Amino acid sequence: MTTTTIALIIAALVVGGAVFIWFILRSEKTEQSGRDIDTQLANTAKTGVDKIFDEEFREELRNRGRLHFEKIIGENAMFLQQDLRLTTTQLNEYMKTEIKRTLQSEFSKYEESITTAKDLALESIEKTQAVIEQQRLVLEKQMTDEAAAEKARMLSSFEKNMADIVNHYILEAIGNEIDLTVQLDYIFGYLEENKQAIMEDIKSGS
Amino acid sequence: MDLKLPTTIASRKDIIRLHREIRSFIDVSTQSIMRHDNPVKYPAISDQLRALAVLNQIDMRDPKSCERLLQKIDTIKEHAPSVHISFPTEPSADILERLIVWFRKEIDPFIVIQVGLQPTIAAGVVVRTPNHQFDFSLRRHLYANRHKLGEALQRAY
Numbered sequence: 636m637t638t639t640t641i642a643l644i645i646a647a648l649v650v651g652g653a654v655f656i657w658f659i660l661r662s663e664k665t666e667q668s669g670r671d672i673d674t675q676l677a678n679t680a681k682t683g684v685d686k687i688f689d690e691e692f693r694e695e696l697r698n699r700g701r702l703h704f705e706k707i708i709g710e711n712a713m714f715l716q717q718d719l720r721l722t723t724t725q726l727n728e729y730m731k732t733e734i735k736r737t738l739q740s741e742f743s744k745y746e747e748s749i750t751t752a753k754d755l756a757l758e759s760i761e762k763t764q765a766v767i768e769q770q771r772l773v774l775e776k777q778m779t780d781e782a783a784a785e786k787a788r789m790l791s792s793f794e795k796n797m798a799d800i801v802n803h804y805i806l807e808a809i810g811n812e813i814d815l816t817v818q819l820d821y822i823f824g825y826l827e828e829n830k831q832a833i834m835e836d837i838k839s840g841s
Numbered sequence: 842m843d844l845k846l847p848t849t850i851a852s853r854k855d856i857i858r859l860h861r862e863i864r865s866f867i868d869v870s871t872q873s874i875m876r877h878d879n880p881v882k883y884p885a886i887s888d889q890l891r892a893l894a895v896l897n898q899i900d901m902r903d904p905k906s907c908e909r910l911l912q913k914i915d916t917i918k919e920h921a922p923s924v925h926i927s928f929p930t931e932p933s934a935d936i937l938e939r940l941i942v943w944f945r946k947e948i949d950p951f952i953v954i955q956v957g958l959q960p961t962i963a964a965g966v967v968v969r970t971p972n973h974q975f976d977f978s979l980r981r982h983l984y985a986n987r988h989k990l991g992e993a994l995q996r997a998y
Contacts, residue, residue, distance in 0.1 A: 794987060794991055797983075797987050797990050797991065797994075798980060798983035798984035798987050798990070799980065799984075801983050801990060802961075802962075802963050802979060802980040802983055805963050805964070805979065806960065806961065806963045815928065815929075815930060815932055815933070815936050816933070816935075816936060818964055818965060818966075819936065819939065821965065821977075822940075822965060822966050822977055823943060825965075825975070825977040826943060826947075826968070826977070827947075829968075829975050829977075830947055830948070832973070832975070833924070833948055833968065833970055833973075833975065834947075834948050834949075836970040836971060836972050836973045837922040837924070837948060837949060837952070837970050837971065838922075839971075839972065
């Protein structure tokens with residue numbers, strides 16, 4: 636039984652009671668005065684109402700109303716539960732969709748950022764490699780030039796001092812073992828070659 | 842000057858010592874003559890002075906000959922040309938004598954030499970005259986022919 640039904644029953648009872656009271660008041664109206672009639676009508680109505688809406692009927696109405704209310708509450712709770720489940724499901728779907736979309740968007744941005752960073756890093760690395768390669772070539776050239784210069788300097792120094800080196804080696808190797816007697820021919824040969832110069836220098840000196 | 846110097850008189854120090862010895866000889870012999878010593882006392886003479894007197898046939902007992910010798914030695918001491926010869930090792934007397942003979946025969950009969958040691962020259966000699974140096978050492982020879990050394994080294998490598 637719905638609330639509407641209960642309301643219709645109550646309304647029918649009230650209308651019935653009112654019609655009954657009206658007929659009673661109409662039959663007595665011709666014989667009594669106005670105040671008495673009103674008082675009488677009030678008492679009659681009160682009595683009628685008391686008779687109609689006795690304690691048992693009221694309890695029955697309350698029980699009916701309670702049951703109906705419980706039913707309504709139950710139905711509404713069920714609807715609410717269904718709505719809630721539906722809403723929850725929709726919310727879950729929405730959340731999933733939104734999260735997925737957001738995540739995809741963020742991942743896309745992240746991937747894009749990563750790609751950009753990767754490109755920048757690669758570009759930077761390539762530039763660095765190019766600079767390093769350039770520096771390496773410059774350094775290699777410098778090293779080669781310096782090595783060549785050092786080699787040339789060492790060779791020049793060696794060639795310049797080669798006579799001293801060999802002389803030093805001979806001196807260290809044989810030292811005082813060189814016999815002057817065997818050198819006399821060599822010495823006299825040089826003296827003969829330079830005899831004129833020696834003579835001129837001595838004459839000019841003396 | 843008709844004086845001949847023996848090879849034993851090689852350096853200016855020898856000349857100075859000889860000059861001092863002749864001066865002393867003249868003084869001692871003159872004093873002995875003035876004291877009327879009989880016989881006249883003559884001091885002992887060195888091998889160098891003896892060689893000089895023998896080579897030039899000088900009678901050292903004759904004071905005038907001694908005075909002339911002294912004058913000649915004095916002149917040599919003051920004006921004799923000199924050369925400095927550096928050797929890698931101490932030269933023997935024979936080598937020195939041969940060098941002196943060559944110098945007195947080819948350059949000047951009164952030339953004196955000064956001997957020095959220069960071990961770094963290894964071999965040969967370095968002759969220094971008043972204004973010039975004649976490097977006859979092995980080092981100079983190697984330096985003059987360093988291109989040959991370089992070629993030899995390149996062939997070795």
